[in-house]
Amino acid sequence: xxxxxxxxxRYLVTGGAGFIGSNYVNRLLARxxxxxxxxxxxxxxxxxxxxxxxxxxxxxxxxxxxADVRDAQALQQAAADRDVIVHLAAQVAxxxxxxxxxxxxxxxxxxxxxxxxxARASGKFPxxxxxSTNKVYxxxxxxxxxxxxxxxxxxxxPFGISEAQPLDFHSPYGCSKGCGDQYVRDxxxxxxxxxxxxxQSCIYGPRQFGVExxxxxxxxxxxxxxxxxxxxxxxxxxxxxxxxxxDLLDAYDAALSHLNRSAGQVFNVGGGxxxxxxxxxxxxxxxxxxxxxxxxxxxxxxxPGDQRIYVSDIRKAEHVLGWQPRYGVRAGLRELFxxxxxxxxxxA
Numbered sequence: 412x413x414x415x416x417x418x419x420x421r422y423l424v425t426g427g428a429g430f431i432g433s434n435y436v437n438r439l440l441a442r443x444x445x446x447x448x449x450x451x452x453x454x455x456x457x458x459x460x461x462x463x464x465x466x467x468x469x470x471x472x473x474x475x476x477x478a479d480v481r482d483a484q485a486l487q488q489a490a491a492d493r494d495v496i497v498h499l500a501a502q503v504a505x506x507x508x509x510x511x512x513x514x515x516x517x518x519x520x521x522x523x524x525x526x527x528x529x530a531r532a533s534g535k536f537p538x539x540x541x542x543s544t545n546k547v548y549x550x551x552x553x554x555x556x557x558x559x560x561x562x563x564x565x566x567x568x569p570f571g572i573s574e575a576q577p578l579d580f581h582s583p584y585g586c587s588k589g590c591g592d593q594y595v596r597d598x599x600x601x602x603x604x605x606x607x608x609x610x611q612s613c614i615y616g617p618r619q620f621g622v623e624x625x626x627x628x629x630x631x632x633x634x635x636x637x638x639x640x641x642x643x644x645x646x647x648x649x650x651x652x653x654x655x656x657x658d659l660l661d662a663y664d665a666a667l668s669h670l671n672r673s674a675g676q677v678f679n680v681g682g683g684x685x686x687x688x689x690x691x692x693x694x695x696x697x698x699x700x701x702x703x704x705x706x707x708x709x710x711x712x713x714x715p716g717d718q719r720i721y722v723s724d725i726r727k728a729e730h731v732l733g734w735q736p737r738y739g740v741r742a743g744l745r746e747l748f749x750x751x752x753x754x755x756x757x758x759a
Contacts, residue, residue, distance in 0.1 A: 421445045423493040423537075425480055425526060426500035427473075428452055430619040430626070431542065433460035434656050435497060435663065436473060440464070446473040449480075449489050450500065456620030459757060463618070480522030483529070490529035490537065495667060497540045498526050498595075501588070504624040505546070506714075508584035516587045523591030527598045527606075538670055539595060539606040540663050545681070545721050547589040547610060548572060549579030556719050562650045562689040563720040571652065571684050571722035574610070574677050582715075592677070599675035607666045607673045609659075612681025612723045616656030616743065617750035620757075627690060628653060628744070632751045633758045635698055635706045645713040647691030650720040652682035655743035658736040665732040672731050681723030686740050697741070701748050 422439055426432045427448030439446050450457060465472065478485035480500045490496060501519050502508065508515035523541065530537050555566035565571070580589040592608050599606045613628065615621075621629030623642065634641045662680050666673040688694055691708070699706050729735050738746075751758070 419444045420494045421447075421492060423447045423449060423490055423496045425449045425486075425496070425498050428457035428460050429454050429499060430456070430460075430616075431614060431656060431659065432497075432499045433464060433618050434616065435499075435660050436464055437467065438660055440468040440472050447476060447489055447493065448473055449476045449478060449486070451479040452477055454620070455622070456618070456757075459620075460618055480525055481517050483525040486525050486529040487532055490526070490533050492535070493533065493537050494535065495538045495540075496526060496530055497663065498523060499542045501542065502584070505582045505584045506624045508582055508587065512583035515583050519584070519587035520590040520594075524594055527594060527604070530604055531598070531602055536604060538667055538674075539598075539604055540666060541591060541595040541606065541608050543592040543595075543608050543610045543677075544585070544588045545572070545610055545612050545679070545723060546582065546585040547578050547580060547592055548576045548721075549581035549585060550718060551576070551579070551721075558648065561692040562648050562687075564650070565720060565722065568722070568724070569684065570726060571681075571724035572679065573724040574679055574727055596675065596677060605670045605674035607670075608677040609662065609666070609680045610677060610723070611654070611659065612679070612721065613651045613653045614656055614659050615653055616747055619656070619747070628694075629747060629751070631694065631698060632701075632744075632748055635702045636751055636755055637758050641706065641708045642711050643691045643708045644711045645717055645719075647689065647695070648719070649690045649717065650687050650722065651690060652684070652687045652722040653740060653743070654680065654682045654686065654736060655738035655746070658738055661737070662728060662732065662734050665728075665734040669732055676731065678728045678732070679723040679725055680728055681725060682736055682740070683723055683725040686736055687722055688740055697744065701744075
């Protein structure tokens, strides 16, 4: 074994065949880390992501455990010798959580608890990074919002919403992810596990097999290039801060590299105030310019709990981790568009 490999860390990536997971596994393998991918392969695109990883790094470059985070014993075995656990496995759609709240709870809340117990049982005090969500802040109805021609903006939060915003779980998804969020935080306080919570905003980029209910930027690009129908709910002025996936992975690495400062902490991680876009009024002309033709849409009523605006205040991550996004909105969207265009046959 060469010196670099001998010094590698042992990672467990739950949900490692998903969008964020496969991109992170690719990064870890490229630098010689020892990686176990734990995934039930239920997500669209999971098998394709595994094929891509094996094509780039070799069929034996990582260990695959095909199992579910609801299986506590399987997780405990997977975590037994790991130095780092990156917990990305989740039920990710608000709409699905409303139609099947029990499954949502079992995957997100119980699954995260199982992961933490597996980390604790290992006795190795592995570092844990948990992918949480801005949905833990709920609808934020008390925050004053101003309507402009193409977007909404906060009246009083020019930098966005900080980690000091009160938690107000809204929807079963918000409750289940928020439950995991708080468990991860408390396992540092009670058991001294070096855990980090990342409250993520809209993440986008290559290998994102977006659908209408989740991954809206990728879904709009996929639909526009393949002629699938697009529905816009509300007035299309809803604003989100968007973060390119490689920037998110930089944040993971920064947190793990500075555990003396990040352990036990919660970070809002998104594009921040410099990387915002309204979901249709501002994205439509960019998308139509990219595809070279008009993109028709169907209009629908507002969906329950849909925030008119969410923007992450990312100054804590900048200050504590020395991290900030490198990709602007247009540059990141160009990367996403080119990937979808080059792999159009996967979405037929």
